[in-house]
Amino acid sequence: MNIISDDACDAILKRMKPSLERHKSCDIIDINPGVGVWSAKLHDFLNPRTHILLEPDIRLYGPLLNPLVKAPTSTYKLVPRSGLVWGHLESVLNEQQLPHQTAYPRDDPRLEERNDTLLITANLGYHPKKPYKGFSSLAQMVIYQFMGSVKAHSLFQKYGLVRMLVWINDEERHNILPRTIASRRKGSAEAAFACEKLEEVASGTAHSGNRTREAELDLQVGRNVLQKMRAKGSEIPKGRESFLMQQLASLPDVETRSTFRIEDEVAKAEYATLKKLKSSGQEVDSRRLTSLKLLLANDGKQQRRVTALCDEYEGIVEGAKAIQDLPHSEEKDARNKDFQEQMDQWEEEVDKLSGDRAGQVRLNCENRLAVKRERPLLLWDRRETEPLKLEPEEFHPAKTMSLLDIQPKSLIPILRQDYPNNYDILEYLLVSFYTMPAQSVKHGLIGLVPGAYEWIEAECPSLKDVRKGGNPDLDRLTVRSLSEEMLVEMVEAWVRWPFKPTKYEMLSRMGSATHDASALEGDETGVVGMH
Structure with missing residues (x-):
């Protein structure tokens, strides 16, 4: 899979310009450049002193990449090997290929410092997806190993903390950056220790699958992101607004509406959009379409009961926060006992619901508490900017990809x-x-x-x-x-x-x-x- 749209690359680089400026005149290791559109755009923006293209399919992509290499004063180096085979990747991690880089020994404190003179970009998008060694895709395995290289200071992380810009299949972004507590796995928990930032720069931006959370939570986080962007003067180009930003724009009085009303309106709007796309012959997430259909078919009274129980749970937790700072006393013991009794009564009410409804209540409560902390639990909810929306026709084959920005940090x-x-x-x-x-x-x-x-x-x-x-x-x-x-x-x-x-x-x-x-x-x- 390859990005082929100049406009999409330009929009992405404009969005990333403030943080990419520090990499001007750096060295670039480019894994699977393919047709070279992204590679050339990134190269022109950064003007690197060395740009190594690790492309295994030289027969297919050589005619497109050779003009870059043979241009006057070119700093490209085309290496016909796979950057995803670590032995091949290690073959360019040396003084001959990277004369400006210094590999540090294991105990050198410079390993814990950010190295802005080296940048990694990789294309891990395959269609169809390639399962590999127990992972659902090769991309999942490579990102798992990229994360591991940060803590072990292996591969290119032996030069210090090196930033990675990684293209993946759009459908895989939810595995890397889960949107709901139910999707949180060991890898995403571990990523918080290895990454200063793990952000989705651009993608199809749509929900995926049937594991979503209350729409009001997404809208609340979206409003916070929008405020951060406005404070920094960051704008979303027309036509690049994510589905979430489109929803926010369509609900101007969102603050005054009930959670249930918002859920209903957002679900109806998204269902109508997906139905329209499907009827026009475009590929849509069938699991998400089915999930929305079932949601809209649910009995409204039952759904309101679910929301009321979630609100009650939040109220009980808020009350418990006030107890936390009290000194040890009979009053504190009495209030803690009251808290436990309230929780027991709440559990009894939840258990009266059907199994699916009871599970929904508990999951909703978990998701609310994950968002409403001083520091949100999910990396997705900590984002500073909203991803730019990309279209299928901007790629070949016509399937959307997602760009991840992985900025490692020193372990605590x-x-x-x-x-x-x-x-x-x-x-x-x-x-x-x-x-x-x-x-x-x-x-x-x-x-x-x-x-x-x-x-x-x-x-x-x-x-x-x-x-x-x-x-x-x-x-x-x-x-x-x-x-x-x-x-x-x-x-x-x-x-x-x-x-x-x-x-x-x-x-x-x-x-x-x-x-x-x-x-x-x-x-x-x-x-x-x-x-």
């Missing part, structure tokens, strides 16, 4: 300390927890090793801090709701634990799950484990 001190041993603790926790993402934290901790639950419950106050997304009852907090702060606190507690298992015991328990193919997948088994 506890994970760098005694590396890789302390990082293995985080890995062990994530692998163990995400075998069942919807399980409760209590259940997950008990399943680690004997004594782990009792130690971590006592040593990690953030787990029970309602203000930080925690819950006094760890049976009502799911492992997929754990924030970076909570996980770091758990790693630190584990390091201090006098009876912790040995590294060998941890690795034995993890087995092959350390490199779990589902880490970045969108497998959404289980509904929610909040009770």
Whole structure:
């Protein structure tokens, strides 16, 4: 798959200009440049001193890439090898091909610094998708390994922290940047530790599949993003507005409408749009179309009951936040008891609903709490800009792709300390927890090793801090709701634990799950484990 639209490339580079300026005159490693439209545009913008084109299909793309290489004063180098075979990639990571770069030894502090003199761009889009070694696609595996290279300082990350611009199939972006707590997996939880930014620059922008959250949450986040963009003077070119921005524009009085009314209006508008596209012969997400049809067919009274219970849950949690700062006293004990009684009564009401409805209530509540934190849980909800909308006809074949901007960061001190041993603790926790993402934290901790639950419950106050997304009852907090702060606190507690298992015991328990193919997948088994 290749981007072939000059206009789309120009819009993307204009959007990214403020952050790309720091890479002027850098070195570029370009994996799978294909027809070379994106490569040439990026090259003209950055004027790199070296631009290595790693293209394995030289017979097909050579005639398109050779003119770039043979142009007067060209800084392109065409290497007819696959950049996705690490042995081939390593063959250009040397002083001969990159004379301006310095590979640092493992203990060199410069490895933890941003290297703006090197930029990676890669095209991982294939049609049809290529499954590979247990992963649903080659792209999923490569991104998993790119993330791993950040913590290990391997591949091109041996030159410091190197930015990556990666093209993938549009349908795969939700696996990398999940839109809902139900889609959060080990890979996306781990990415928060490896990336300063992981942003979707441009894509088809439509929802995908049937796992979505309340429309009001997306609109709320969208309004916040729009405010950030306006504050920075960032504009969306006409015709490049995402579906979310189009929805916001069509609901000018959104603040005054009920959540249920918004849900209904947004669902109807999206369903009508998809039906129109399908009738005109365009490819649409059939799962999303079916999901919307079922949503609109649901009984309105039942849906209002779902919304009311979610609102009630939010109210109970808000009340609990006020208790958090009170000094230990009889009053605090009484109010905590009242909180537990309210939660028990709420659970009883939810359990009166059908299984699907009860699951929807709990999932909605989890999603609300994931968004309404000081720092939203999902990387998607932390975005600074809204993705630009791309069209299928701007690619060959005519299927939309998505551009991801991956900006790595240094691991936090506890994970760098005694590396890789302390990082293995985080890995062990994530692998163990995400075998069942919807399980409760209590259940997950008990399943680690004997004594782990009792130690971590006592040593990690953030787990029970309602203000930080925690819950006094760890049976009502799911492992997929754990924030970076909570996980770091758990790693630190584990390091201090006098009876912790040995590294060998941890690795034995993890087995092959350390490199779990589902880490970045969108497998959404289980509904929610909040009770």
